[in-house]
Amino acid sequence: MSTQQPIKLDFGVVHYDLMLPPIIKRNYGKWKYHEIIKPGILKHVSETGEEFYTVRAGAPKFASVDTVRKLCDLADKYCDGYLRFTSRHNIEFLISKKENIDGLIADLKKMGLPVGGTGNSMASIIQCTAWMHCHTAATDAAGIGKSVYDGLFEYFQRMDLPAKLKIAISGCLNMCGAVHCSDIAILGVHRVPPKVIDEIVSKACEIPSLIAVCPTYAIKPNPKAKSITIDPDKCMYCGICYGMCPGVPLADPKNDGVSIWVGGKVSSTRSGPMFSRLVVPYLPNNPPRWPEVVDVVKKIVNVWVDGAKKDERMGEWIERIGWGRFFKITGIPFTDKHIDDYVFAIPSMSTGAQVRL
């Protein structure tokens, strides 16, 4: 048992000056243009005339220190000791000598790390920790991620998709994995209300805030038990109550599963940012490889590849052809779950008689 105290507090973040390669410092803010030489390899050219290369590799988001040290070995050998990670869990090797590219790629291949994820390819999949390390998850993210990656592997290393393909996975409605704005999003869902454990609620939870936090007012006080009750007709299984109170768990192996959403994007390009929209309300949890999920994802990618014009992201393509046609050509059944009946429902209803039949 340690009785040590922290040696200092609130010292903040290490300055990036210590982390940047000299070529970046020389050309900071002076970059003129870039090219993607081939999938995974970027060339940046500065106004000073200097050229700088990046090799992007996919990696397991969850990595052992052994693997991270091997990445450091490669960066020492080929990149003067500099590398970075991207917001999508890629590793980027920062190369100031062009002749180092081929050797690095060969070594990455030996390590089993794919090079790609640039331009019109499948980008690395955003994932939360889910079953690896989270109490609210209704499904796993890393396991589904690995299965979808394997199913779409070639698209990480090619750039002939109509546009970028960004996939995200979140284990529950907290959406830590950015599923609300991805081309294809896989979201773990609960389908039954939380079980109220009075002994825990009465001891560990602040009841007024628990009642207030429920978006549908499904939680009512239960003064006798110093606990709460949940109205099953009002609960829509969002889990926000479990986020603040351990006495209302909602994991249920029989009913938990996965929903699939499509058509979201973040960047302001063309159509602007868009939300992902529901296409499959429920698929069962079928670990370890979730074949039903992988099949639907592959099907959606295939119809998009066949139908989209160049530079059309998933959502832009569907908005052009109409959601009715999207459901028709994918064969995914359209149900009452797809029609929004929550708070901002009205703008998503079709008005006038513009109907695609």
Place this chain on the structure above:
Amino acid sequence: MAEKSETPILDELEKGPWPSHVTELKKTGYKGLLALYEQIYQDKMTHWAHGGMVGVPGYDAGVIGRVSDRPDILKDAHTFRIIEPAAWFYKTEYLRKICDTWEKYGSGLMNLHGATGDLQLIGIKTENMVPCFNEFAQIGFDLGGSAGDIRTMSCCVGPARCEFSCIDTLAIYQELTMSYLDEMHRPRFPYKFKIKISGCPNDGVAATARSDLAIIGTWRDSIRIDQEEVRKYASAGLNINDVCAKCPTEALEWNGTELKLNADDCVRCMHCINKMPKALRPGIDKGATILIGGRARGRYGAFLAWVLVPFMKVNPPYTELKDLIKKIVEWWDENGRTKERVGETIYRFGMGRFLRAVGLPAVPQQIIRPRANPFWFYWPGEVK
């Protein structure tokens, strides 16, 4: 005779071409976590439970308590959240020291990186926290945010390696992080508050979707066009008319030799620049668009951030930006309910009241189109 695997279900996730997280988990030798993960796969439900309060003395954030409901397999495995260096640049000597410290005091399993940006280190025992923190402190790595506080920020690669970047994302990240360490380490707000900084409207760190306050680089003047380079793209086979057709405001015209831009119509969406980075560049009068209220899920569903300030100059010492953040956070702290992100508080009160509270004008860039209903209020004194 071959030894029987202890994780027959997870072993299936070691097959296939993509690098496997299960293989990584095995490499750490962290048997408890592997065994619990296998049990979760077998039972098809999580065995992680609420973690309770754990942490480093002096901080109320930065460590996420995680315990399991199967202490027979693994009792606890807390998370250390380390503030990432700006834009996730690492010199290997630092990354190696992180690995050494994490191997010594923690599980050896790293999450590169978490959704908010932090370097997340998964699996540490309570008694190891202070010595682990002290070793990180010696190499300059501090804990990040958690719970109701200003969270660890993130920024895109910015001017370090991108010609599109209109603001110094790394410098802003550094400045804001160093300015809000108390707010990051000692939660006292209704809920989390995330800040993300993207250098251009391509929004590489998804600030629009994933942050309460999004700072997105842009420019006020006109896109710069190098006609010679446009012609080179054309002769190399790029269909320039296609690029023009995708312009959301039909601001571009190509006559076969010259690309004309109606700068007043341009909404700075980046599409044409992305297609022809050698020929087109953002203007020179650069700054940022500030957006507010983005978040996933939420009481009313997910929010994409709303435009708050269409254009702001963002240069050191960042006084205007920091004053605005201060006003926003103070108003939200005063008016927000438990577990209410700032966008939801604004929605509940109305954007008009929020704008008045933080002293910002209503401007047409904040909306797509004006209201279609006749229901609004007047402020005291507005009607005589």
